[in-house]
Amino acid sequence: MRTYILKRVLLMLPTLLGISIVTFAIIHLAPGEPPAMRADVQGSLQQSEITSEQIDQWRKLNHLDKPVLVQYWLWVKRLVVLDFGRSFKDQQPVIKTIAKRLPISMTLMIPAIFLTYLIAIPVGVRSATHQYRFSDRVVTFTLFVLYSLPSFWVAHMLLTYVCGGEYLDLFPLAGMSSPSSPEMNWLQQFFDRVWHLVLPILCYTYASLAALSRYARAGMLEVLRQDYVRTARAKGLAERVVVMKHAFRNAVIPIVTIIAGLLPALLGGSVIIEQIFSIPGMGRLGFEAVQGRDFPVIMGITTIAATLTLVGILLSDILYSVVDPRISYGSEKS
Amino acid sequence: MAPKKADRARRTRRPRQTYWAIVWRQFRRQRLAVAALIFIAVLFFVAIFADFLASDRPIIMSYKGKLYVPAIKTVGSIRTLDYDKLREDIRTEGWAVWTPIGFGPAQYNLDEILQPPSTRHLLGTDDTGRDVLSRMLHGSRVSLTVGFVAVGIYVTIGIVLGSLAGYFRRWVDFSISRFIEITICFPTFFLILTLIALLPPSIYNIMVAIGITGWPGVARLVRGEFFKQREQEYVMAARGLGLGSGRIIFRNILPNAIAPVLVSATFGIAGAILAESSLSYLGFGVPAPTPSWGSLLASSKEFVDFAWWLVLFPGLAIFTTITAYNLAGEALRDAIDPRLRQ
Numbered sequence: 001m002r003t004y005i006l007k008r009v010l011l012m013l014p015t016l017l018g019i020s021i022v023t024f025a026i027i028h029l030a031p032g033e034p035p036a037m038r039a040d041v042q043g044s045l046q047q048s049e050i051t052s053e054q055i056d057q058w059r060k061l062n063h064l065d066k067p068v069l070v071q072y073w074l075w076v077k078r079l080v081v082l083d084f085g086r087s088f089k090d091q092q093p094v095i096k097t098i099a100k101r102l103p104i105s106m107t108l109m110i111p112a113i114f115l116t117y118l119i120a121i122p123v124g125v126r127s128a129t130h131q132y133r134f135s136d137r138v139v140t141f142t143l144f145v146l147y148s149l150p151s152f153w154v155a156h157m158l159l160t161y162v163c164g165g166e167y168l169d170l171f172p173l174a175g176m177s178s179p180s181s182p183e184m185n186w187l188q189q190f191f192d193r194v195w196h197l198v199l200p201i202l203c204y205t206y207a208s209l210a211a212l213s214r215y216a217r218a219g220m221l222e223v224l225r226q227d228y229v230r231t232a233r234a235k236g237l238a239e240r241v242v243v244m245k246h247a248f249r250n251a252v253i254p255i256v257t258i259i260a261g262l263l264p265a266l267l268g269g270s271v272i273i274e275q276i277f278s279i280p281g282m283g284r285l286g287f288e289a290v291q292g293r294d295f296p297v298i299m300g301i302t303t304i305a306a307t308l309t310l311v312g313i314l315l316s317d318i319l320y321s322v323v324d325p326r327i328s329y330g331s332e333k334s
Numbered sequence: 335m336a337p338k339k340a341d342r343a344r345r346t347r348r349p350r351q352t353y354w355a356i357v358w359r360q361f362r363r364q365r366l367a368v369a370a371l372i373f374i375a376v377l378f379f380v381a382i383f384a385d386f387l388a389s390d391r392p393i394i395m396s397y398k399g400k401l402y403v404p405a406i407k408t409v410g411s412i413r414t415l416d417y418d419k420l421r422e423d424i425r426t427e428g429w430a431v432w433t434p435i436g437f438g439p440a441q442y443n444l445d446e447i448l449q450p451p452s453t454r455h456l457l458g459t460d461d462t463g464r465d466v467l468s469r470m471l472h473g474s475r476v477s478l479t480v481g482f483v484a485v486g487i488y489v490t491i492g493i494v495l496g497s498l499a500g501y502f503r504r505w506v507d508f509s510i511s512r513f514i515e516i517t518i519c520f521p522t523f524f525l526i527l528t529l530i531a532l533l534p535p536s537i538y539n540i541m542v543a544i545g546i547t548g549w550p551g552v553a554r555l556v557r558g559e560f561f562k563q564r565e566q567e568y569v570m571a572a573r574g575l576g577l578g579s580g581r582i583i584f585r586n587i588l589p590n591a592i593a594p595v596l597v598s599a600t601f602g603i604a605g606a607i608l609a610e611s612s613l614s615y616l617g618f619g620v621p622a623p624t625p626s627w628g629s630l631l632a633s634s635k636e637f638v639d640f641a642w643w644l645v646l647f648p649g650l651a652i653f654t655t656i657t658a659y660n661l662a663g664e665a666l667r668d669a670i671d672p673r674l675r676q
Binding site for chain 2: 147
């Protein structure tokens with residue numbers, strides 16, 4: 001097992017390198033110059049008019065005058081010590097900015113993933129054991145509708161109808177906490193935070209909920225058709241035992257592995273949800289970086305997101321062997 | 335239409351029913367899916383004939399004894415904005431057949447900004463007084479073309495790479511598999527956003543960006559199918575007959591591996607439409623004068639507190655379209671599954 005994990009971690013490196021090469025090529029071969037650069041030069045010199053020499057100087061400072069291959073080599077060399085360079089926009093180290101923004105996104109995603117699993121698995125299992133009954137039809141249809149519902153539209157409508165305006169005023173319009181939050185005690189702060197995050201978490205949850213419980217239902221149906229379930233029933237076991245002990249344990253295996261795919265999907269979705277709810281997380285950082293062509297930040301986000309995905313895939317493979325003793329990676333030859 | 339020779343060949347191979355006839359029969363059983371298919375057909379109709387459904391110009395008119403067809407060809411001597419005046423003139427000078435909705439998608443009217451739905455503007459107007467219904471009808475073009483072209487691009491890439499990997503294996507499979515792995519690990523939406531933001535804004539760049547990021551799913555599917563098919567006897571027979579690899583891949587194996595790709599493509603269209611509308615919503619979509627559902631929704635951002643019609647209708651259009659494609663995809667998946675055959 002240990003050698004397997006080590007091998008997988010080593011195999012990640014070429015993949016990561018490939019991802020960084022593609023991203024690097026895309027952003028450096030695209031026409032035009034980064035507007036963030038102009039803004040930065042203006043800001044640091046405290047003047048609105050800047051000369052082309054000053055721009056050239058700035059390009060030199062950020063190695064933008066060198067050939068793309070040399071730039072890439074410089075980038076990789078710094079990456080070894082986890083240095084993603086400095087943002088064009090504010091000259092802050094990229095790794096610091098990401099370290100500040102990633103936890104914010106995570107406070108949204110972890111509860112969302114947790115909630116998704118908490119609701120999706122029972123719903124899917126129940127739907128499968130009651131296949132073709134009225135309740136199953138209702139649940140399946142509802143999930144189908146949720147699955148097709150664009151989350152940015154839902155978020156936008158929530159803002160319209162329950163966040164002030166002419167309709168209901170139940171939730172705050174934007175941000176992570178109230179302006180008065182520093183004066184609150186920790187309990188008030190906690191509830192203030194929850195109050196702000198309910199809607200964004202809801203938006204993340206319903207979308208992945210639909211996908212996951214449909215998956216859970218399909219997996220459960222598959223297992224319920226197996227011979228060993230029929231055997232268990234023939235033995236005269238109670239239906240509850242058949243479902244929970246014999247069927248569910250086997251059906252849950254593929255569901256566990258989806259967690260890996262959920263993470264990058266949530267990161268992608270965060271671009272739009274964080275934008276709508278004005279939450280300063282990774283998604284918003286990415287959006288701003290793309291708008292300002294802040295190359296080091298774009299590179300940093302892509303690399304971190306890809307690493308997270310790779311780790312997610314590895315984790316789910318390991319989880320796979322934990323929940324299913326038939327799968328063992330130790331003796332596998334490949 | 336397939337040429338006659340191929341038709342005959344197919345008839346001799348499968349004497350009773352073709353595979354696709356069986357699939358279609360299974361598909362037809364699901365009423366909701368058929369409804370979705372009809373809805374998609376209507377969308378196609380609307381997209382193709384948008385100019386005949388909503389325009390500030392008449393479809394056909396006779397003015398001062400001359401016949402014009404402004405819906406197809408702009409009339410040189412009459413400027414676009416003059417059509418409003420023309421409405422009055424034409425009663426005395428000739429006749430005209432107007433479109434059912436008498437507003438063009440780009441026809442602004444500053445006297446009628448942000449009007450709620452009424453009998454004059456069935457779905458209200460936007461912040462420059464443009465008719466929302468007209469913009470939505472024309473916006474269906476963007477969704478439809480982006481959906482089909484983007485998915486067309488990635489299905490093509492996916493099929494080619496997937497079949498090469500599945501057929502040749504060894505180092506071809508190894509390198510293509512690594513390539514698939516790399517592309518899968520990209521945060522897809524962020525990559526699309528980066529591409530769109532760096533390239534000059536145009537609908538083609540959106541299609542290409544979605545197209546070149548979406549293929550790994552299809553490639554993996556095709557690769558898996560090829561792994562299964564490759565060992566079948568008919569492939570061995572084809573090789574024994576001395577057929578070339580290209581012929582075996584595309585004429586012999588691919589037709590047997592295409593059904594799951596079609597399912598994935600149907601879901602893919604829904605995904606591409608969603609991606610396009612998300613991009614337009616973020617302001618990175620189709621450039622300004624062209625109406626798109628996502629940008630219509632985005633235009634409601636500043637008036638979010640009262641302009642419910644700007645929020646509701648474009649979103650509903652995106653939602654129903656995505657639902658229709660997902661329903662069709664779901665039904666197709668069930669229809670090609672032999673275990674569910676009745």
